[in-house]
Amino acid sequence: MSLALLTALFGLLVGSFLNVVIYRVPRGLSVVWPPSHCPVCRGTISPRDNVPVLSYLLLRGRCRRCKAHIPLRYPAVELATALLFGAAGYTFGLGMDLARALVFVCVLIVLAATDADRRILPNAVVLPGAAAGLLLSFAADPAHWWVYLLAGAGVGAALLLLWLLYPGGMGMGDVKMGGMLGAFLGGYAALAVFLGALLGALVGVGLMLGGRAGRRSALPFGTFMAFGGMVALFWGRDIWEIYLGLLSGG
Structure with missing residues (x-):
């Protein structure tokens, strides 16, 4: 597997964490606790609903519990991070x-x-x-x-x-x-x-x-x-x- 592909896959996971940072840091919240949750119903997001990009598509952009809309920014950040990580792996090498x-x-x-x-x-x-x-x-x-x-x-x-x-x-x-x-x-x-x-x-x-x-x-x-x-x-x-x-x- 090429370095670019490996870094792109890693970027998907990192992008999911960056979404947490983007939401919580400006609000003065911890980025490590509590676990990922819906900001509307406060329900904890299960691992199956936290797969980068894929979960958003399967859930059709809505929370499984309360059906609140999930901003498009979440998959966009994950996808952008993956693409940029892949580009960096291709451009700079190990x-x-x-x-x-x-x-x-x-x-x-x-x-x-x-x-x-x-x-x-x-x-x-x-x-x-x-x-x-x-x-x-x-x-x-x-x-x-x-x-x-x-x-x-x-x-x-x-x-x-x-x-x-x-x-x-x-x-x-x-x-x-x-x-x-x-x-x-x-x-x-x-x-x-x-x-x-x-x-x-x-x-x-x-x-x-x-x-x-x-x-x-x-x-x-x-x-x-x-x-x-x-x-x-x-x-x-x-x-x-x-x-x-x-x-x-x-």
């Missing part, structure tokens, strides 16, 4: 680069979902994520350990300056997330932030043209930065080389 990529994917998925759902980037995810990013980056690329420190500090400082100049444009959670991106991506964190800002601008313009948002409507910048982080993780070097080629006229 080693510390893969370990760093898998942890990064988990952190980004959680932050993207919590910011989209509740407009929050929890410190309980961002700060441990930044610490894990530095440790894994030091282990994966010990010769350039200083790059990740400087990138984390530099991107965080740049976003902090923007927050001070335009306090309504983002929150401190976005600033901390920018530092975390640097811990995982090094210099490519700047690309992640740029892509996130570009996507956010495009979505904002689209919503305004469709009459679904105004100029002062709040958008989840952390969700867009998470998307930029995913792109930078898999294609950051390629994008940078294309950019340099355009500058040199090659």
Whole structure:
């Protein structure tokens, strides 16, 4: 069985746990106790109803006991985690680069979902994520350990300056997330932030043209930065080389 397939299957299981983190951490709840349960009827979810993606399909998106609707986000997170884990296994191969990529994917998925759902980037995810990013980056690329420190500090400082100049444009959670991106991506964190800002601008313009948002409507910048982080993780070097080629006229 290939590494990509193994990591994808592992991603399904991890995605199920990430759903717990996404729901509980912003609410200040423990992620280990009590066991998984329906938030409506409070009934414990049995193992047969907790199989990633498959259980959702068999239950037709409803709780077995009370028939409450199960948000589509649950299978979507599980499936997205599986696909991204599989892509990471295929791209990075077995080693510390893969370990760093898998942890990064988990952190980004959680932050993207919590910011989209509740407009929050929890410190309980961002700060441990930044610490894990530095440790894994030091282990994966010990010769350039200083790059990740400087990138984390530099991107965080740049976003902090923007927050001070335009306090309504983002929150401190976005600033901390920018530092975390640097811990995982090094210099490519700047690309992640740029892509996130570009996507956010495009979505904002689209919503305004469709009459679904105004100029002062709040958008989840952390969700867009998470998307930029995913792109930078898999294609950051390629994008940078294309950019340099355009500058040199090659």
